[in-house]
Amino acid sequence: MSAEPARALTVTIGQHSAAGRKAENQDFHGSLVPGQPALGFKGIAVALADGISSSAAGAAASETAVKSFLSDYYATPDTWSVKNAAQRVIAAADSWLYAQTRRGLDPNDADRGYVTTFDALILKGRTAHLFHVGDGRIWRVSGRSLEQVTEDHRVVVSAAESYLGRALGVTGRAEIDYQNLAIAAGDIFVLTTDGVHEHVRPRDIVSAIAAADGLDAAARAIVEAALAAGSPDNLTIQIVRIDAVTEGEAADLLGDVEGLDPAPLLDPPAEFDGYRLLRILHSGPRSRVYLAVEAETGARVALKVLSLDLRDDPAQRKRFALEEWIARRIDNPHVLKAQPPARRRSHLYAVMRYVEGQTLTQWMRDHATPELETVRGLVEQLARGVQAFHRREMVHQDLRPDNVLIDTAGIVQVIDFGATMVAGVVEGDPRIDPAEILGTVQYTAPECFLGAPSTAASDVFSVGVIAYQMLTGRLPYGDAVPRARTASAQRRLRYASAxxxxxxxPVWVDGALRKAVHPDPLKRYPTLSEFVHDLRYPNPAFTEARRPALLERDPLLFWRLLSLVLGLVALTLAGILIAHPPR
Incomplete structure (x- = not known):
């Protein structure tokens, strides 16, 4: 199938920097417009820094901040959100600059250290992401005026005295202002150091941009205007005009695979694209999985193809292509690995390592009452696999026994990434709905039924349900969670004690299970590591030997007994009224 290519994000950038009346230019600036797929995953980055004039290391600090940001940001995992990736990179630069300051001749005097302001603008999809530390400024052209969208981190002592309240390299723990704004074609952003914006009025900057022949010429004219107005400082300005924003799908994020036609459904034995299909491992409503042998290498693989019902759905095809892409970006013994293809593919299909073993569903059928220690070991392995997703800002969203494999050596592996939410991909494609329920409802966290997007806490809930089911053969809330579609209904959910x-x-094991599957995500374990720890070691909060109330142990019996008591009370009152009728 052929589709009209989506329009990619395109910009025009103009910039100019000058030492002005100073002997050295301690400002530094840079920008990077990558090709695909980095454009789709990471966007366009523009950065500006202004080293403090009181330090001989100011120029080195500003240059380091900008260069490290532009190189390291694009080296972060494609799965990370812009905010997470950029803040981590800026924080790393801040720590390095602070360490250099501490190694200097006067480690306790930040005014002589590796200190700089920093501003960055990242454009991705249809969003501008702004990062700000110090007294540089990011502006947005609004009609004929210039709107300042960052707030100066400058503390004013008096009309004649002020100092930077925040900067990189001062404490090693810089606070970074972050905000995001929707963008459209024609929008213009401006980044300036104080040598420019303290000496040129905002309306004059807008006029210069409108009048100049190109953005580089506009930047040069604005710097010259600041000099003419008496600016004694270094001067730097960057002007970014958005020429086109992403339309439709964000971009071809997944390479050539995404545009291929789905592989046909075949009946083994059969030959297909260099593979010998031996037998069907699984056939469901979303996909079919074959055991196959790669003809050239003889390696056994699991070859997965999209079902007939979904192959005409662009969103399902994209998710299917994403599954193998995800597998290539997680290297963990408890996550199923992708098998590198031996040749260029002719159709859309996924190739994964073949694992000899059984699903957790099959294992539970064979182990109706497993030992607690056995369950602990399996849950710990499952948690390590799920945590590998969370470290890369991914939420699996479909954790259930059918999606957990146990191989012949007892190693647990998480499989099936078709529902996985990837923060970096969601940002780049405005058509993806992060609140869409894609997992199996019995294991889906309650907040998802209220329209909230899945988070790591949602996966904690799913793992908790699986652990509970392994120990009891039941679900902690029965079938009530998918039907609780309001906050009040979820407050009425009652945990059935294991x-x-x-x-x-042990009572404390039941306490750990109860907390893991709490309907309120804020009252669950924040991380899976805490849950598995409490499954193995008594948490003092759960060690009180409290027998569960009858309502928890047997709700039906509770209500029957309550009805019986109320009935007896009613009969007693009726007897009293008959014996002593009111006059």
Whole structure:
């Protein structure tokens, strides 16, 4: 199938910098417009820094801040969001600059250290991401005026005295202002150092941009105007005009695979694209998986193709292509790996390592009442696999026993990434709905049924349900969670204690399970590591030997007994009224 190519984000950048009346230019600036797929995953970056004039290391600090940002930002995982990736890179630069200051001749005097202001603008998809530390400024042209969208971190002591309240390299723990703005074609952003914006009025900057023949010429004219107005400082300005924004799909983020036609459904034995299909491993509503042998290498692989019902759905095809892309970016023994293809593909399909073993669903059928220690070991492995997703800002969203494999050596592996939410991909494609429920409802966290997007806490809930089910054969809320579609309904959810089925379980284990599957994500474990720790070691908060209330242990019996008591009370009152009728 052929589709009209999506329009990519395009910009025009003009910039100019000058030492002005100073002997050295301690400002530094830079920009990077990458090709695909980095354009789709990371966007366009523009950065500006102004080293403090009181330090001989100011120029080195500003240059380091900008260069390290532009190189390191594009080296972060494609799965990370812009905010996470940029803030981590800026924080790393801040730590390095602070360390250099501490190694200097006067380590306690920041005014002589590696200190600089820093501003960065990242354009991705249909969003501008702004990062700001210090008294540089980021502006946005609004009609004939210039709107300042960052706030100066300058502390004013008096009319004649002020100092920087925040900068990189001062403490090693810089606070970074962040905001994001929707963008459209024609928008213009301007970045300036104080040598420019303290001496040229905002309306004159807008007029110069409108009048100049090109943005570089406009930048040069604005710097010259600041000099003519008496600016004694270094002067730098960057002007970014958005010429076109992404339309439709964000971009071809996944390479050539995304544009291929889906592979046909074949009946083994069969030959296909250099593979010998031996047998069907799984056939479901979303996909079919074959055990196959790569003809050239003899390697056994799991070859996955899209089902007939979904192959005409662009969103499903994109998710299918994303699954193998995800597998290539996680290197963890508890996550199923992708198998590198031996040749260029003719169709859309996924090739994964073949794992000899069984699903957790099959394992639970064979182990109806497993030992607690066995369950702990399996949950710990599962948690390590899921944490590998979370470290890369991904949420699996479909954790269930069918998507957990146990190989013949007892190694647990997470499989099936078709529902996985990738922060970096969601940002780049405005058509993706992060609140869409893609997982199996029995294991989906309650907040998702209220329209909230999945988070790492949602995966914690799913792992908690799986652990509970392994120990009890049941679900902690039965089938009530998918039907609780309002906040009030979720407040009425009642956890069924695991001690009802396994009365010899330690009370603190039941407490850990209860917390992991709490309906409120803020009351769950913030990380899976804390949950698995509490499954193995008694948490003092759960060690009180409290027998669960009857309502928790057997709700039906509770309501029957309550009805019986109320009935007896009613009969007693009726008897009293008959014996002593009111006059």
């Amino acid at each position: 001690l009802t089925v396994r009365p010899l379980l």
